[in-house]
Amino acid sequence: MTSEARYDIVAIGNAIVDVIAQADDAFLEEEQLVKGSMTLIDADRAKQLYRDMGAAREISGGSAANTLAGASTLGRQCALIAQVADDQLGEVFTHDIRATGIDFDVPTISDDPPTARCLILVTPDAQRTMNTFLGASQFLAPASVDADLIASGAILYLEGYLWDAEEPKAAMALAIDIAQENNRKVAFTLSDGFCVERHRDDFIGLIQGGKIDILFANEDEIKSLCETEDFDAAVAQTAKQVETLVVTRSEKGAIAVHKGKSCAVDAEPVEKVVDTTGAGDLFAAGFLSGYIEDRSPEDCLTMGAVAAAEVISHYGARPEADLQKLLAQRLG
Template structure:
């Protein structure tokens, strides 16, 4: 029997500090960067690219952490499992996540490897090109998975970005089993086409084996997962195997298929798109917040669209406006 949850969402994800700078397409070409995508880089490349970037601002990020920041702003009780190092960026990340009202108790692992960072280049068309050094994040061990913590969360939320390294992959697999043993829902985001290409077989196995209850993807990711250019076919194929599928489509809005019933919403209007970093993360935050409140699925999609619209209207991947007020204004 499911006990009452202490937390609305417990997430496992990367502990990343975003370093954000503006750049033009010429710079991306000179640095041989894959525009609009996420690329994993090593420590030497991270240092070289950081030196070549223009003036930058540092803000705490990480996909699942961004989602929790949005959900916390919407009034949800959240906890994060992630790994930092005992260094300056680790202190920045820990301070920022706790200041958002999120419980974060995983101790640092030492000075090396350093805390992860994502070097983000934002071009004038608001596209973000991400270059991620995972650092300490890829050493999150199964020992960091607190059974009681996972059992106390109504939803376990996992990010595909963390699937590369063996230790965090094992930690997430362990957490999925704990969550389901305690009657909790498991939500997973495919994160990026890069992740799908690398881990398609694993992600499909998670879906087919019933390990996931809620799946987040964007249009490119769901087509890549199903290895087809037919969007409707990809949605239909995946939705048959999972309780709730959510697919974002940028300016075309988003769709959800919940227990076989499909619905869609338009994108929320944005006066000017500044930076698309975190759009998917905040959409998940909004959707899950509505889901936890047991709102109708169309309302959950709308809350996700509201949160995504807010975050792309400024630099950085965490909300700056009062999302609760925006939702109340829109939905009452």
């Protein structure tokens, strides 16, 4: 057993560069896109959609990477395991993640397939519709999982988005085993309703098998997981099977059930919601930062809510304001 943790959070996730553009509902309809959804696309579709979407900005993303970026801003020591290609976007992602103070040392692969990218269309109501080409991320091999690195992290954080391909799925399963052998906490985010629909049996197997200590979900995901429209029933059912359940509910705030005791917080006020991309990722960053500091579940939820409110007030899924200052003002 490794007694001292070098890192607060070690995450495994997609290495993605977000390409963000504004769009109206008519464009979504023309492209047969479901507003607010995340769809996996192939290389040809990625090229076509990139060609037809409006002027865009490129910002490094990836769900777990976004969470680490927020956690690092809050003073946490973090490391990422993810796969990029030896290409321009791979260089962009690597530079950006290291610039935030996160350790990232997985060797690149050749430039075919290229580094993953997510084409994000933001409508005037701030809803984001994501179209993801996973590219090199799908080829994160179990050999990339450094056992010593996993053992040196207090929390192993995993994203459901990466569960589609066999190699990263095997890598995450290996990492869970290593973390548990070293008495580390395992946190998992369901990521999106489509992930739950595709992998419900696997996710339930992880939960019921005692592989997950901290589970993150939003309201739709937790109901889909339990195949019920009864939110309270879904929460009650799932909370019995994990140490900590965290469920975000957009403008209705968030709840946590920790060792059978539940609590809730309201959403933080936002002057104007600009882009909801990364809201759940930053919520996890705030919550886990509080968890590492051994704060109360209420404080952890508040920290998550503050971080989420900051990221939805601007374009992109990485924080721009000083989160530590915002939390100091909020929590004292």
